[in-house]
Amino acid sequence: MFGLKDDWSLDVPARYFTLEDYDGGVARWCPGCGDHGVLTAVQRICRDQQIPPERMVNVSGIGCSSRFPHYMATYGFHGLHGRALPVAEGVKSRRPDLDVWVATGDGDNCSIGAGHWLHAMRYNMNMVVMMFDNNIYGLTKKQTSPTTQTGFKTNTHPRGALLPPIDPITSMLGMSNASFIAQTVDWNPVHLHDTLLLAWKHKGLGFVRIMQRCPQYTNQVFSDFQDDPNSLLLMQHDDGVPVDPALDRTFKNRIEHDPSNMAQAIELAGRRDVIPIGLFYCDPTRPCYDDQSRQGLGMSVEDKLAGLEREFDRFAI
């Protein structure tokens, strides 16, 4: 909060932000919904990193999780179903100074917006993409989502979901130019916070799948994992999500995983006996599209007018 400088004077920032400065009002999610935990984690990161609220833009699509921007006292864009990513890319394209976060869900991101998802990974623009994965369409009352487990009974498939679910992690591992793919769970707030923080610090698109309970419709899907700490497999590495000492006593199931090791990442993502959490894959050297899209920013009016005249000359008679 306050820094003590070499000359023993206090370094007091002109503006200091508390958690309240990011609080956009009472969240209207159900009690027990995993979304609350994500909101808290993000607000903590904002406070700890002192992100000015006016510099942050939270972009979302449609669904329970996409209400996220309304509960942040920053700039927000609650747009169309499945279309959060193109909007977020547009925001970032010519405003490198803005801190862009995307809140999207399993239906929003893996179904109606799936095409944008692939390309967003390839654009690799500098932003955090949080995919709230509760395995269900919640806001529209329990329809099958692309990540719903086969056989799970929903209102659109009362005899059980027909298809094998999409695995968002294996789908993205190997996607061209993808640079950061991580997974965490809402019921482990320390790990959730640390994963999101790492994604925020990463230069490029930090994709985080958050396994997240819907107390109304999919509580039982995650309850076994929630009850047994050993059902989580913590991937640890110096370049990965740091394992907080607070987790040492409870979460003993660990594996050493170098996030540059794609083959092992794919193998781990395929595990069904446990939920691997942490950083599957990271390549900080991948090119970012926003480094290209920002070109020409700040050109002077005189140069622009001269440039126009040069272009006119090509058609002049």
Added chain:
Amino acid sequence: MTDAVTQSRAADGAVIVHQHIVEIVSDSGEGAQKAGQSLGAVSAKMGNGVWTVEIIPAEIKPPARSRAGASGIRVRIGDRKITNMGDQADMVVAFNEQVLYGRLNQGAYRPGTVLLIENKWAADPSPEIRAAYAEALAEFKERGLDIYELPLDEECKKHTINPRLGKNMFVLGMLCRIYGRDLQRARDEIAFIFRKKSDKVIALNHTLLQAGFDYCGTALPFRYHITPYDAESAKLVINGNQAAALGMMAAGVELVAMYPITPATSVSHQLGDSFPATGGFLHQAEDEIAAIGFAIGAGFAGRTAATVTSGPGMALKTEFIGLAVMAEIPLIVFNVQRGGPSTGLPTKVEQGDLLGTLFGAMGDTPKIVIAAATISECFHMLIMARRLAEAFRGPVFVLSDTNLATGVTPIPRPQPKAEWLSPPPDQSDWDSSIAAYAWDEATGVSPRPIPGQKGGEYTLTGLAHNSLSKVAYAPEPVQRGLRMRGRKLAALQRTLRPPRIHGDATCCLSAGARPWVPSMKRWTGRARKAAESARSTCASCRPWSPGSRTSSRTSPRWSPSN
């Protein structure tokens, strides 16, 4: 459509005509377009009105001598401003008879159209080709074409071993003679076209040009004179899509997001090439929806952004268009219309998106729609569009079509102004007592907080919302939002000038796609007056918005008595 009714003659004996339409058709790769563009450029420089349009086969390299494979160009030259490609040609130069069929079947010619055709096929080694040529010529004659068979290949062989590559300039020379074009300007044009080639290439083409000019002097009897009307003012020779690309740059647009779609795509070709000159960025998105979403994101963040599309793309963008209206995000949509329904007619002229643009989104989505009537307007209306988009805080649509997109004509050279360009996004502190949508009761207009402005933080939403951009659950804020968004159009309507009347009003056609049409009351009044005074018909005047209070006055008023 020849205007040579008077048969008056110029000093040199040439027949004076108001306008002529010339076509050059060939297999692709024979340079017909280069010859036609040169003829157009020379005519424009001499001060004539010109419109050129390329004839492009559907395939990239169709088989030679095929009926659907015509590649070429139409050049319409007049003694006044020309605004379209016209109807049937007065003169056509054909490099083979088969390609001519395709154009003939599309109604491009009339009885009396002069046909100058390569005659080498009459002596072709292949009996099939000889027979096909004879059969075709008999049919052309029957259809009334005025045929001149010319040994183009043979004449060119006197100067080059490969006449296929040089015939076009020979033809240019002929046409220069027929239309009294300034040969020195044609030489300059050739030197410009081949500026990246060797002097030898330029010299050969100059020789062929002269040979065609000389040959025509003895072989062909007709000469035409088309009086120039403006050889002085600075002009750009440009098509509507190129004009739109430069218009966006001049309007201060700094981001254009698009997805390839005919006939709009060439806007992006021009921007891809030229945009860096004004510091802009062209984003080719993964699809039409992402393209408009990207532009909307940039617009929300305070950057002037546009998207470019056509019919099917417009349909895909509809949901985002509704969002831009609802959440009041400035955006320019440049729509080069094509024919529908569905994939429809990608390369033909139709204003297939007019009604979809006006009424295509859900509910009451008042929006500003303007349509370019000329290539010059394709440039200038983008500057107007940006101003309207920012002043009235919403999407503005500029409609064009294939005629404007592909036609090339001289337009007055625009004089860009610094105030046309957009300023950088306002990042000064926002007075936090002012709501995100602090609607002015009289105009519906509200100032816009831009991300980065301290104190202006709000979450934009496509849901019905109150002035604080909070989701509205009660009827009153929903009604207020609707009223305020609609009121912006009422305010705009009061700023409009009456529309310009083109032509001499022997027939008055008014349509919803004309600029400034929102001033429907005045427009209909004036149109009706013009129509009545000319004792003609006033057809299909459409209201521009479902909320237009003048709609009852704008139904078709046609009756035989007036």
